[in-house]
Amino acid sequence: MPVLQPIGRMFLSFLEATGRLTLFTLVSLSHCVRPPFYPRLIGRQMLEIGYFSLPVVGLTAIFTGMVLALQSHTGFSRFSAEGAVATVVVLSITRELGPVLAGLMVAGRIGAAMAAEIGTMRVTEQIDALTTLSTNPYKYLVAPRLIAGVTMLPLLVLVADSIGVFGGYLIGVYRLDFNPASYLTRTWEYLEIMDVVSGVVKAAVYGFIIALMGCYHGYHSTGGAQGVGGATTNAVVSASILILTFNYVITALFFSS
Amino acid sequence: MTTPKLELTDVHKRFGANRVLDGFDLSVGRGESVVVLGGSGTGKSVMLKCILGLLHPEAGSIKVDGEETVGIGQRERDRINRQIGMLFQGAALFDSLPVWENVAFGLLAQKRCGRRSARDRAVEILGQVGLGERIADLYPAELSGGMRKRVGLARAVATRPAIMFFDEPTTGLDPIMSDVINNLICSSVKDLGATALSITHDIASARKIADRVAMIYQGRIIWAGAVAEMDQVDNPYVDQFIHGRAEGPITSGMAG
Ligand SMILES: Nc1ncnc2c1ncn2[C@@H]1O[C@H](COP(=O)(O)OP(=O)(O)OP(=O)(O)O)[C@@H](O)[C@H]1O
Ligand SMILES: [Mg+2]
Numbered sequence: 254m255p256v257l258q259p260i261g262r263m264f265l266s267f268l269e270a271t272g273r274l275t276l277f278t279l280v281s282l283s284h285c286v287r288p289p290f291y292p293r294l295i296g297r298q299m300l301e302i303g304y305f306s307l308p309v310v311g312l313t314a315i316f317t318g319m320v321l322a323l324q325s326h327t328g329f330s331r332f333s334a335e336g337a338v339a340t341v342v343v344l345s346i347t348r349e350l351g352p353v354l355a356g357l358m359v360a361g362r363i364g365a366a367m368a369a370e371i372g373t374m375r376v377t378e379q380i381d382a383l384t385t386l387s388t389n390p391y392k393y394l395v396a397p398r399l400i401a402g403v404t405m406l407p408l409l410v411l412v413a414d415s416i417g418v419f420g421g422y423l424i425g426v427y428r429l430d431f432n433p434a435s436y437l438t439r440t441w442e443y444l445e446i447m448d449v450v451s452g453v454v455k456a457a458v459y460g461f462i463i464a465l466m467g468c469y470h471g472y473h474s475t476g477g478a479q480g481v482g483g484a485t486t487n488a489v490v491s492a493s494i495l496i497l498t499f500n501y502v503i504t505a506l507f508f509s510s
Numbered sequence: 511m512t513t514p515k516l517e518l519t520d521v522h523k524r525f526g527a528n529r530v531l532d533g534f535d536l537s538v539g540r541g542e543s544v545v546v547l548g549g550s551g552t553g554k555s556v557m558l559k560c561i562l563g564l565l566h567p568e569a570g571s572i573k574v575d576g577e578e579t580v581g582i583g584q585r586e587r588d589r590i591n592r593q594i595g596m597l598f599q600g601a602a603l604f605d606s607l608p609v610w611e612n613v614a615f616g617l618l619a620q621k622r623c624g625r626r627s628a629r630d631r632a633v634e635i636l637g638q639v640g641l642g643e644r645i646a647d648l649y650p651a652e653l654s655g656g657m658r659k660r661v662g663l664a665r666a667v668a669t670r671p672a673i674m675f676f677d678e679p680t681t682g683l684d685p686i687m688s689d690v691i692n693n694l695i696c697s698s699v700k701d702l703g704a705t706a707l708s709i710t711h712d713i714a715s716a717r718k719i720a721d722r723v724a725m726i727y728q729g730r731i732i733w734a735g736a737v738a739e740m741d742q743v744d745n746p747y748v749d750q751f752i753h754g755r756a757e758g759p760i761t762s763g764m765a766g
Contacts, residue, residue, distance in 0.1 A: 370606075381564045387616065388615070
């Protein structure tokens with residue numbers, strides 16, 4: 254049947270990819286918890302993900318906070334409810350926009366870099382060389398990135414939350430003429446611990462997704478520079494889609510009951 | 511008869527419809543240096559990768575020290591690879607590490623010494639391949655092709671492995687430096703008692719480093735013998751290859 258054949262083939266290759274990704278995830282996780290560990294490599298990745306992403310994430314957060322304040326003020330002034338601006342800003346930032354935007358920015362920055370680096374190592378046989386030098390590539394390349402991703406993204410998001418709220422404050426106080434003290438009170442008043450916690454949990458999950466997709470696509474890249482380019486694109490696109498998907502799932506888990 | 515250090519029997523490896531190894535047999539004795547000759551694309555590099563477990567043959571047996579290695583688990587594989595040093599055809603240096611850390615990588619990975627003494631050892635081995643201490647702190651991207659090859663060679667021999675694989679050790683080197691490398695390979699085999707399996711297109715180098723020569727054609731060994739017999743052999747394939755003639759039974763470019 255020439256019509257059914259391609260469908261069947263697509264379905265099979267989908268199953269194959271799913272199986273391969275699952276296996277990759279399990280093997281990688283098992284290497285995250287078994288010695289030997291590489292503290293130098295973990296440190297380097299933490300610096301790369303946590304510290305060097307600060308400018309990008311900070312800029313994204315401050316402008317998002319500012320625009321949120323402006324837009325929600327426009328909306329709420331129509332109901333004479335301008336007082337809600339501070340609350341809307343802090344809730345949107347901590348629950349959704351902080352983790353999602355930081356996740357997407359880091360996916361573009363770090364996920365791409367990971368896929369390109371590991372992909373180049375794959376096509377130039379450096380990964381083969383690692384195994385012949387009694388070093389497991391999962392331990393040496395994948396585990397440090399996963400550990401750094403899971404630990405650094407939550408910290409980045411806490412910073413992004415603070416900067417985002419500060420951006421809202423700037424607009425609120427200097428543009429919309431709120432009283433500084435009452436803006437801050439409004440910010441704290443309705444903020445619950447779960448709002449921040451859910452954002453931090455999301456961040457850890459996104460950090461895992463970004464590092465996993467970067468490593469997975471890099472590790473399985475084939476065919477020279479073109480293959481590495483494809484792996485980089487796939488890493489960023491799949492990480493972004495997974496981030497948005499898991500954003501919904503985690504939100505539903507935390508707040509639907 | 512003692513067990514050979516390496517023994518490949520009837521190994522088959524193909525990529526899709528391309529049968530690269532098709533009933534490949536080879537055995538290398540302890541302390542012996544064997545050179546495999548063969549045209550481009552005949553599966554020489556694939557053979558080494560099968561022995562290292564980087565590629566998995568569909569059929570056949572590969573024994574290291576009499577121990578079957580086809581289909582073994584990761585732990586046994588790590589133990590076996592620990593006694594093997596490999597020079598990759600493209601050197602495969604780690605770009606993120608300076609030259610000395612590349613050379614000392616195996617020593618550090620096996621925790622045989624601290625970083626300081628590993629660096630000293632790396633500089634010493636770099637000297638043996640004709641590279642000065644100056645380049646120890648450079649990165650691979652800053653080296654020429656021939657320098658990279660020599661760093662790869664230094665990395666392969668740094669842990670003094672019992673088995674050494676050299677994929678085209680002298681390609682891209684000037685004749686004098688080629689001879690330095692040939693001497694290094696000879697001394698590794700003679701003085702350290704290592705077993706070496708090398709691939710080369712360089713007949714002069716083969717004459718110097720080989721105890722025995724084997725010729726691969728269409729996925730199998732068509733001739734093997736002592737290096738001295740190479741010139742008297744009446745196998746037309748071998749004759750054509752070692753004299754580098756375009757006319758003969760091996761048709762250019764279409765082999766395999
Ligand atoms: N990963 C791979 N996927 C598909 N085909 C491959 C792969 N590796 C090697 N081949 C094929 O196997 C054949 C042998 O390749 P190999 O690299 O062993 O050649 P070689 O004998 O080392 O040649 P050269 O002397 O040019 O290095 C080639 O036809 C190549 O196309
Ligand atoms: Mg080759």
